[in-house]
Amino acid sequence: MTAPEPRLRVIALRVRTCYNICIVLKRYYRDDKGKPSIRALIYEKSDHCIDRSAIDRDAVKICSRLNSRGFEAYIVGGAVRDLLLNRTPKDFDIATSASPNQVKKLFRNSRIIGKRFRLVHIYFHDGKIHEVATFRAPESGDRNHVYGTFYQDVTRRDFSLNALYYSPSEEVIIDFVGGVEDIRRRIVRSVLPLDTSFTEDPVRMLRAVKYAAITGMRIAPQVGRKIRKQAPLLASASVSRLSEELHKILKSGNSEVIMRLMHRYHLLQPLLPRIEEILLSGGEKLREAFFLSLAEMDQQMLTAELSRGRMLQFLTAPVMEATGVWKVPELEVSDLQVPDYFNVVQELKNLLKPLVQPNRDVEEAVKWMFRERGLKMPRKRSRFAEENRSGRNSRPHYRHARKFRENG
Structure with missing residues (x-):
């Protein structure tokens, strides 16, 4: 496990935000060659206005215990984004420099899960689970899991609004990629190079649309153009993963807006091609009925x-x-x-x-x-009735089975 990079010069910088002028700190981190070339903006409590009481107490305790043992630990991703948008986070995920085994030793109520991506789940009496992940390097992928440094973990994040790290002990947000400013400008911007981001993981296109719909932000023009161009790649993702993504969209509470954006960015066709085909051929009335049903x-x-x-x-x-x-x-119309x-x-x-x-x-x-539709549910046909209907019972072994069943 690599040691955390030492924090170097911290200087004050006067920055003009979308709202006003505020004092933002700069903090420098060493790169792979040991040079202090990596800059992060540090937003203090007076700048980000996140109330620590809005953060789950157990998540704060996890970070504090890891910090007390000399490890870096931050609340990351969607939780920080939602807090900046005055929304209530559903989860408080944690990223740390500690390895999964080191985390497990510190928390009796924890369990390491996953084979490829080893994460630690920490369980609490009220059924709550907090997920703790070790910093990962950019080369970490499906087949190899490589731990990395704090900054390397940042560069793996898909969009800037999810690449923010909150330190409960310091009550600061550490921002390497301009994510705070993007949230204030209400724009979804990619951290990864667009030439490779969606080809490496086409599901990122779905996530971009979901983030835009859920937060009310707009997708950056260059990201939108790339999504439209590479939308067919979504069909190459695994069926199980896409099926689960559909379930997440439906239960998000924002399915109408998400589906409208998917239709606009040509993502509905690779996800649900038959539905998209019918919507396109059915005209505006059918499309509106589809979206109104989701609403x-x-x-x-x-x-x-x-x-x-x-x-x-x-x-x-x-x-x-x-x-x-x-x-x-007409030939099969029954009384009902x-x-x-x-x-x-x-x-x-x-x-x-x-x-x-x-x-x-x-x-x-x-x-x-x-x-x-006010229709009475028909009685479920037995397997033998289905076989009779399809003609399969004409085969000898089916005939014998039917006679055995009829004779008891």
């Missing part, structure tokens, strides 16, 4: 947590209407005129391809659709 879901999530199946119903109901799946063929349940389930799965959602969630979504 209704966001509104309901203000007062209650929705299940995965319920969220899928809000996502797909307007588009399912356009597929014609609810039309009952109920569409085939299994056809509706299959159509919903087709809409979500290539993403895969658990069967129970898809079936729950279809049940909500039946309920909202």
Whole structure:
């Protein structure tokens, strides 16, 4: 484990922000060659106005204990961003110079998780979990996990609004990349080179859109142009990862705005190609119905947590209407005129391809659709009824199984 870089000259600098003129400190760190060439802006409490009482007490205690043992420890990422925007953070993640094993020795209530990316989860009695990560080097990737220095960890962050480090002991924000000023200017700007950022990890394009939607910021023009150009790369990400990203979008409470931005930046097509195809061919009325359904879901999530199946119903109901799946063929019209349940389930799965959602969630979504259309849920057919319908029971081994079942 590398020792923390010594802090060098600290000087006062008069900086003009978007709001006023304030005194901001500069702090210099040594680079890989030992030269004091790395500059960070230090925002004191009078500049950032973050009230320490707004920070989770257990997160502060974790940082304090690590500091007392000689390690660097900071609250990082989304928590600092949200505090600067006067929002309540959902999580307080911590970055430290201590290795996972060193962190675990300091906290009995902790556990090392992950094989490739070794993190430490620290558990508390109220069910709360704080995640502690060791500084990582830029070359750290999927197959190799390389620990690094404080500054190296900064350069791995995707966007400047997430590359801020708050020290609870000093009550200062350390900013190497101009993230505070970007937040004040309300702009999403990339820290990584745009020539490689989205090719290395296409999901970063989704994150840029999510950050812009959730914070009300605008995406920097050069970032927006690159997203539109490289949007098809999103389809190369793993299905499991994209499926989980969709779930995060739906439960964010900002799904309507996120999906509108995804549509604008051509990201909906690689994520949900069938839905995007129907939206483009269905005209403005269908697109607005799609977004209004998501807006209704966001509104309901203000007062209650929705299940995965319920969220899928809000996502797909307007588009399912356009597929014609609810039309009952004249030759198969029953007295109740109920569409085939299994056809509706299959159509919903087709809409979500290539993403895969658990069967129970898809079936729950279809049940909500039946309920909202005032249709009675058909009785679930048995496996043997399905096989009879498909003709598979004509095979000898199926016939024997059917006779055995009928004879008890």
